[in-house]
Amino acid sequence: AQSVTQPDIHITVSEGASLELRCNYSYGATPYLFWYVQSPGQGLQLLLKYFSGDTLVQGIKGFEAEFKRSQSSFNLRKPSVHWSDAAEYFCAVRFSSGSARQLTFGSGTQLTVLP
Amino acid sequence: ETGVTQTPRHLVMGMTNKKSLKCEQHLGHNAMYWYKQSAKKPLELMFVYNFKEQTENNSVPSRFSPECPNSSHLFLHLHTLQPEDSALYLCASSPQTELAGAVGEQYFGPGTRLTVT
Numbered sequence: 001a002q003s004v005t006q007p008d009i010h011i012t013v014s015e016g017a018s019l020e021l022r023c024n025y026s027y028g029a030t031p032y033l034f035w036y037v038q039s040p041g042q043g044l045q046l047l048l049k050y051f052s053g054d055t056l057v058q059g060i061k062g063f064e065a066e067f068k069r070s071q072s073s074f075n076l077r078k079p080s081v082h083w084s085d086a087a088e089y090f091c092a093v094r095f096s097s098g099s100a101r102q103l104t105f106g107s108g109t110q111l112t113v114l115p
Numbered sequence: 116e117t118g119v120t121q122t123p124r125h126l127v128m129g130m131t132n133k134k135s136l137k138c139e140q141h142l143g144h145n146a147m148y149w150y151k152q153s154a155k156k157p158l159e160l161m162f163v164y165n166f167k168e169q170t171e172n173n174s175v176p177s178r179f180s181p182e183c184p185n186s187s188h189l190f191l192h193l194h195t196l197q198p199e200d201s202a203l204y205l206c207a208s209s210p211q212t213e214l215a216g217a218v219g220e221q222y223f224g225p226g227t228r229l230t231v232t
Contacts, residue, residue, distance in 0.1 A: 041225075042225050042226070043119070043223035043225045044207075094219045107157045
């Protein structure tokens with residue numbers, strides 16, 4: 001079955017520390033991959049996307065993500081976290097079969113940033 | 116205005132009321148979506164519209180009735196809701212055709228926080 005997993009429900013880091021949020025998917029082919037961020041009371045904002053080419057993609061706000069086919073992963077990283085990065089982060093996957101426009105979302109990782 | 120807008124941002128309604136949520140996108144997209152986001156639960160896709168036609172209804176109760184009069188506007192009509200329907204309702208849009216760089220990413224509005232009393 002096609003699925004998306006974010007193993008970490010909640011992560012706490014200190015401001016200035018590096019960050020890695022994990023995302024794994026279960027699918028036989030390479031899907032389209034996305035990371036979104038949601039601040040409290042707001043909608044989801046697209047951080048970055050991957051669909052082909054270079055497996056390291058750059059996004060907004062200094063975020064990057066690396067697609068690793070062998071691990072079926074698409075982890076989000078940031079070298080130095082800012083207090084404004086505190087939010088919930090969602091990995092999303094678009095599988096090539098099934099409804100063409102549907103995204104499947106992970107359950108989210110809540111990021112807390114300590115001063 | 117740009118992007119995806121939703122009104123109202125907050126709504127409190129009784130179980131016997133009828134209300135509507137409105138979504139408008141200014142991105143020229145042809146696909147629009149309604150999602151429900153409840154606390155401690157994954158995002159739930161409710162409805163999908165492509166070129167004004169409903170293409171997906173994920174077993175949503177009939178007390179939720181969507182309407183898409185054109186590619187830029189999407190409504191969610193609500194009637195006789197239950198307290199468990201209290202949630203953040205998110206609207207999103209996406210390009211329909213896979214142009215270069217358009218690979219199905221969705222753009223979200225800020226949501227309507229609905230409380231059913």
